[in-house]
Amino acid sequence: TARMAQEMPYNPTKAKEHGRENATSPLPGAVTPSAPRDALASTPSEANHTAKYGDAAESGVNAAGGSLNRVRADSSGQTLTTNQGVTVSDNQNSLKAGLRGPALLKDFILREKITHFDHERIPERVVHARGSGAHGYFECYEPLTKYTRASIFAEKGKITPLFTRFSTVAGERGSKDTARDVRGFAVKFYTDEGNWDLVGNNMPVFFIQDAMKFPDLVHAVKPEPHHAMPQAASAHDTYWDFVSLMPESTHMLMWQMSDRAIPRSFRMMQGFGVHTFRLVNEAGQSVFVKFHWDPKLGTHSLVWDEAVKIGGADPDFNRRDLWEAIDAGDYPEWELGVQIFTEEEAEKYSFDVLDATKIVPEELVPVQPVGRMVLNRNPDNFFAETEQVAFCAAHVVPGIDFTNDPLLAGRIHSYVDTQISRLGGPNFHELPINAPLAPVHNNQRDGMHRQAIHRGRASYEPNSLGGGCPFQAGTAGFVSFPEPVQQDEVRGKPEKFAEHYNQARLFYESQAPFEQQHIADAFRFELSKVTVAAVRERVVSMLRNASEDLASKVAEGLGMPLPEAMPKALERSPEPEIEQSPRLSLTARPGDGGIRTRKVAIMIAAGTDGASAWTIANALQAEGAVVRFVGPRIGPIATSDGDQIDADASLENQPAVLFDGVVVPDGADAIGILVADGRAREFIQDQYRHCKTILALGNAATLLTQSGIEVTPNSQDKGLLISAGGAKEATQKFIQALAKHRHFERETLPPKV
Numbered sequence: 001t002a003r004m005a006q007e008m009p010y011n012p013t014k015a016k017e018h019g020r021e022n023a024t025s026p027l028p029g030a031v032t033p034s035a036p037r038d039a040l041a042s043t044p045s046e047a048n049h050t051a052k053y054g055d056a057a058e059s060g061v062n063a064a065g066g067s068l069n070r071v072r073a074d075s076s077g078q079t080l081t082t083n084q085g086v087t088v089s090d091n092q093n094s095l096k097a098g099l100r101g102p103a104l105l106k107d108f109i110l111r112e113k114i115t116h117f118d119h120e121r122i123p124e125r126v127v128h129a130r131g132s133g134a135h136g137y138f139e140c141y142e143p144l145t146k147y148t149r150a151s152i153f154a155e156k157g158k159i160t161p162l163f164t165r166f167s168t169v170a171g172e173r174g175s176k177d178t179a180r181d182v183r184g185f186a187v188k189f190y191t192d193e194g195n196w197d198l199v200g201n202n203m204p205v206f207f208i209q210d211a212m213k214f215p216d217l218v219h220a221v222k223p224e225p226h227h228a229m230p231q232a233a234s235a236h237d238t239y240w241d242f243v244s245l246m247p248e249s250t251h252m253l254m255w256q257m258s259d260r261a262i263p264r265s266f267r268m269m270q271g272f273g274v275h276t277f278r279l280v281n282e283a284g285q286s287v288f289v290k291f292h293w294d295p296k297l298g299t300h301s302l303v304w305d306e307a308v309k310i311g312g313a314d315p316d317f318n319r320r321d322l323w324e325a326i327d328a329g330d331y332p333e334w335e336l337g338v339q340i341f342t343e344e345e346a347e348k349y350s351f352d353v354l355d356a357t358k359i360v361p362e363e364l365v366p367v368q369p370v371g372r373m374v375l376n377r378n379p380d381n382f383f384a385e386t387e388q389v390a391f392c393a394a395h396v397v398p399g400i401d402f403t404n405d406p407l408l409a410g411r412i413h414s415y416v417d418t419q420i421s422r423l424g425g426p427n428f429h430e431l432p433i434n435a436p437l438a439p440v441h442n443n444q445r446d447g448m449h450r451q452a453i454h455r456g457r458a459s460y461e462p463n464s465l466g467g468g469c470p471f472q473a474g475t476a477g478f479v480s481f482p483e484p485v486q487q488d489e490v491r492g493k494p495e496k497f498a499e500h501y502n503q504a505r506l507f508y509e510s511q512a513p514f515e516q517q518h519i520a521d522a523f524r525f526e527l528s529k530v531t532v533a534a535v536r537e538r539v540v541s542m543l544r545n546a547s548e549d550l551a552s553k554v555a556e557g558l559g560m561p562l563p564e565a566m567p568k569a570l571e572r573s574p575e576p577e578i579e580q581s582p583r584l585s586l587t588a589r590p591g592d593g594g595i596r597t598r599k600v601a602i603m604i605a606a607g608t609d610g611a612s613a614w615t616i617a618n619a620l621q622a623e624g625a626v627v628r629f630v631g632p633r634i635g636p637i638a639t640s641d642g643d644q645i646d647a648d649a650s651l652e653n654q655p656a657v658l659f660d661g662v663v664v665p666d667g668a669d670a671i672g673i674l675v676a677d678g679r680a681r682e683f684i685q686d687q688y689r690h691c692k693t694i695l696a697l698g699n700a701a702t703l704l705t706q707s708g709i710e711v712t713p714n715s716q717d718k719g720l721l722i723s724a725g726g727a728k729e730a731t732q733k734f735i736q737a738l739a740k741h742r743h744f745e746r747e748t749l750p751p752k753v
């Protein structure tokens, strides 16, 4: 009988995650309250205030799950009703006068159904429209009370539930995941002292220094307004026109043109708070802080040709990857690190820590780990959770405060404002995904879509009719750090903000050679799409100030002479502290060395040696890899030993770019079929071109040579494995090579195959 490779790691706690482990049939209407409700609770948020915060999350259970149980609806075993709970007898036919007669206006069932449908869409986010989210928790390693009174960092082992959303920036909601773009990395911590949103990106700097320029930046990168093209791409005239007139963007452009802009997985990218924030302790003392998220799986990226092809083969590539990993119980994990420094230390740096186009190099201030985030539950409903979640840079809690970064100032305003139009009014904080676990009591009332039913007469303060409640918390509440200010009102920038190139150079110089090449390739690609030559020139003239090497590579790639360097704003730049920072390379974080969740294709055709195919499949699955048998078509495929393997993917429906590696087992007939199939050769070529691990057993080497790949016995290429021997030994080598992700030593320009 046919066997399938889908004996994937199954998550045994799945039912629990969804609060269904003891489920009996829900009542009609099916709002399933599980959190104990306080009879006097005046808001849904307050009703959430149960014993669960501070609880250790059981593995596989999200600590915030309880709060959402009260609104989970489950229709299993239920009768269809209208929104008013009236049961519906016929969901197929509208009400008509006679079988062929006109539809009747009084058909309230049809009208309710269509009316609701007509309003199903809400405006997408003006930026970061395309995203994917998951629930999880934060665990504090050690008390950080020396620096902050934030309760989330108060105790070793303290658990705080959270919801995280990853996103691209420029593309629309339905655009592809693999655009060259910054990725949003937004975390909402439901702390016991209110929600803290760390709304960051996967790059630690930003394009601009002042919020005043944000609408311009976004207008420039979005599809051009006359014809609405291109979608989810920065490779067009208006974008490069703008950034080349904004030399402060140079540093960020290095990051955006690096492989970080095409992550292999959300699970394999860093996150950053970007701005300098403040921590404030119980005594009111403050230090500066930068936040970093470091993925346990290391930092890994796609290559550009692959990203382009994935855009067609699976536009949901990153979304699917996150979903499947969590679904399979392979919970992604990040460590939260902080760089802590004082205001006095910051004064001495060659750059301004209030300038969001600058990092604080780890050589100056090391990153200390303070806790970890685990994402362990997929949303029940994409719209209700991932779409309606409203992050806000202004959501801070006691112990965390802002600095005067002028970009941050604009963000403190923007996020609440944008939700009012996106989510339709000022009560979006009451949506289940946004409601804090901490109780909410204030005198705000009414507005669109109010959920809470406020009791009592007094909705003002001071009052005596309501016993003076809700009363101020005094110093126990959020107290803004009393930063002294005495300045003239001006529109302008401090001197150090005018230095734009030192850290762009630092980034480029800190990259591995293959990473530098990819940066040059990305600039070349993007600028080759720019139609106005003067814009291309201006970008290269700007790059000369950061790196002559890069500028000349790009100029050469565009077939243009090297232009004069762009005049600098500062005659004499401040001396940078360091020339190299190895931590800025993706290679600094290789990950845990395992192959869990990595996708491997075993390419089969009629006559494949079934025994070795299974030996390899089993060995890979034992290490946690996700294995697919890829055949010329799906369905049972006869093996040489008279058995069958069920191909669960085809060369057509899952091309090479969706896999991290490929194994081609032996079998003369099978190899004959594959050699004659252009798709099989293309598969092998793409795997080769994208520097992935390839194992060919026995005869399969012919498929490689027929695909134009040189198979030399003593090749330096550690990812190209040709084995005449047994599958077992070859598999171990394959696993080691796959763990390295890519074999860039193979890469050439132009590509050989």
Ligand code: HDE
Pocket (backbone or CB within 6 Å): 125, 126, 127, 128, 131, 165, 166, 167, 183, 184, 185, 186, 199, 200, 201, 206, 210, 211, 212, 214, 272, 273, 274, 275, 356, 389, 390, 391, 407, 408, 410, 411, 414, 415, 416, 418, 419
């Ligand atoms: Fe945002 N940004 N942003 N941004 N941003 C939004 O808020 C804004 C900036 C970031 O998954 C919007 O709810 C301004 C930096 C993420 O829902 C909007 C400025 C960083 C997300 C907005 C910035 C970010 C957003 C659009 C310059 C990294 C997605 C929809 C002053 C630290 C969050 C929304 C999610 C979303 C404004 C710059 C990160 C319009 C005005 C710097 C991850 O409010």
